[in-house]
Amino acid sequence: MIHFYLTLTIKSTGDALAVVESPKPWVVIAPLALPGETIRARVYRNARLYSYADLLEVVQPNPDWRDMSIVKCKYFGKCAGCQYQMLTYEKQLELKRNVVVQAYQYFSELPETSVPPILSTIPSPLQYGYRTKITPHFEAPPKKFQKVVQAESAEIPTTRPDWLNIGFNQIGTRNVMDIEECPIATPVLNEALGPLRENIIKNIATYKKGVSLLLRDSLVVPPSESDLTSTQASPEVAINGGAAESSSPSSDSEKHICVTDHKGTVRELVGDKLFEYTAGSFFQNNNSVLVPLTSYVRDAISSRPSSSSLSAPTHLVDAYCGSGLFALSLAPAFERVAGIELSNESIRCATRNAELNGLSSKCTFLAGDAANIFATVQDFPREQTVLIIDPPRKGTDERFIEQLLEFACETVVYVSCNVHTQARDVGQILRKSEEGGGRKYVLESLRGFDLFPQTAHVESVAVLRLV
Numbered sequence: 001m002i003h004f005y006l007t008l009t010i011k012s013t014g015d016a017l018a019v020v021e022s023p024k025p026w027v028v029i030a031p032l033a034l035p036g037e038t039i040r041a042r043v044y045r046n047a048r049l050y051s052y053a054d055l056l057e058v059v060q061p062n063p064d065w066r067d068m069s070i071v072k073c074k075y076f077g078k079c080a081g082c083q084y085q086m087l088t089y090e091k092q093l094e095l096k097r098n099v100v101v102q103a104y105q106y107f108s109e110l111p112e113t114s115v116p117p118i119l120s121t122i123p124s125p126l127q128y129g130y131r132t133k134i135t136p137h138f139e140a141p142p143k144k145f146q147k148v149v150q151a152e153s154a155e156i157p158t159t160r161p162d163w164l165n166i167g168f169n170q171i172g173t174r175n176v177m178d179i180e181e182c183p184i185a186t187p188v189l190n191e192a193l194g195p196l197r198e199n200i201i202k203n204i205a206t207y208k209k210g211v212s213l214l215l216r217d218s219l220v221v222p223p224s225e226s227d228l229t230s231t232q233a234s235p236e237v238a239i240n241g242g243a244a245e246s247s248s249p250s251s252d253s254e255k256h257i258c259v260t261d262h263k264g265t266v267r268e269l270v271g272d273k274l275f276e277y278t279a280g281s282f283f284q285n286n287n288s289v290l291v292p293l294t295s296y297v298r299d300a301i302s303s304r305p306s307s308s309s310l311s312a313p314t315h316l317v318d319a320y321c322g323s324g325l326f327a328l329s330l331a332p333a334f335e336r337v338a339g340i341e342l343s344n345e346s347i348r349c350a351t352r353n354a355e356l357n358g359l360s361s362k363c364t365f366l367a368g369d370a371a372n373i374f375a376t377v378q379d380f381p382r383e384q385t386v387l388i389i390d391p392p393r394k395g396t397d398e399r400f401i402e403q404l405l406e407f408a409c410e411t412v413v414y415v416s417c418n419v420h421t422q423a424r425d426v427g428q429i430l431r432k433s434e435e436g437g438g439r440k441y442v443l444e445s446l447r448g449f450d451l452f453p454q455t456a457h458v459e460s461v462a463v464l465r466l467v
Ligand SMILES: C[S@@+](CC[C@H](N)C(=O)[O-])C[C@H]1O[C@@H](n2cnc3c(N)ncnc32)[C@H](O)[C@@H]1O
Pocket: 282, 283, 284, 319, 320, 321, 322, 323, 324, 325, 326, 340, 341, 342, 343, 346, 368, 369, 370, 371, 390, 391, 392, 393, 417
């Protein structure tokens, strides 16, 4: 393959974009470069409308933005996990706000007047040491090694052989990089990673296939009722750019362990609610920001315009509910709560979590496609009902949107880890709701949450009201 080496001037962040003007305008995407920088890059793949390049050297850094002295990870720049460690945390939050602005500008197809000013991004209380789940992986041993093993003349490695990399993907490739520690993961996951790696190295002869490991941070024991009231997390947040301090736990209920079995049970506290879920199933990966996130959604629901003559909402529908994070965190403020989720296992956990938190009498959880929820909540009073949507990255679908519009509840809160599909869906909801000529949905507020510090990802919360 022939590689093209280029000097590029960067125009945007995330995976940075540059435009080569000659012989004809052409977009090149390079990782980790910042606007205003000049970089040397090597093109390694051409798509129909653009090319991908490796960053070889930052020829002219952007001194206002780039500060390599604050990078905390020795793998930064090679590992695909983080993109923003060279930026101050304030700058990261500002860039994430811009991602929300641009997503609604380019993907919602809404007129500017329908999109409210995007509010500042809510920071994560922990900016390092926050990730409660990591999934390092390794490839199958090479055939040559497997043959030697079969011939029983294998030398069992005591140190890691050169071909064995246990870690995460290298930027822009499917090659695994060897990773011994991950500063964005919680302390207990980093403590567990070393012994886990040693065990794999010692037993590598027994592996015939590549493996994806799972490490999840869990509380050791369910806290007792008195612990639940005394360990309520503060919703306050700090921007200090510092690593997570691992405070010494004062009771068993504050001790953490690493769960590696996909079927094992993981326990987490979010404020005064205890959640248990199966390690292999979905749960948000940054516990430190979950109280600010769920409190924000609760406050946004209740802060209706003073002109509204409606009484407070009494019914909550949580579509794509997982093991009940939003449904159960918000349940105390509602008379009835209904959740739906595709995964049977998550629904089993949501039902159990309702019991654990004494909320069974008002909560029901159903396994199935999200759009099926509407048939089961026809008796909910629409003017007092709130719908929360938190779909996977691909967003929701037409069937769900059709039924949402027919259901026509007063408030919809759309939470998303992919603001681009959220913008597309919100645009569709607003446009279609106008078609009826009666009441229509408006986008009341929009703001990013930083669930993933040091990366380019942002969680977005959109609040829609029927007017
Ligand atoms: C981003 S997660 C949100 C889960 C939950 N709200 C939380 O914060 O923990 C999306 C969830 O949607 C579920 N899901 C995916 N497709 C679905 C569908 N068509 N209908 C219902 N749930 C679905 C996934 O299993 C996953 O648990």
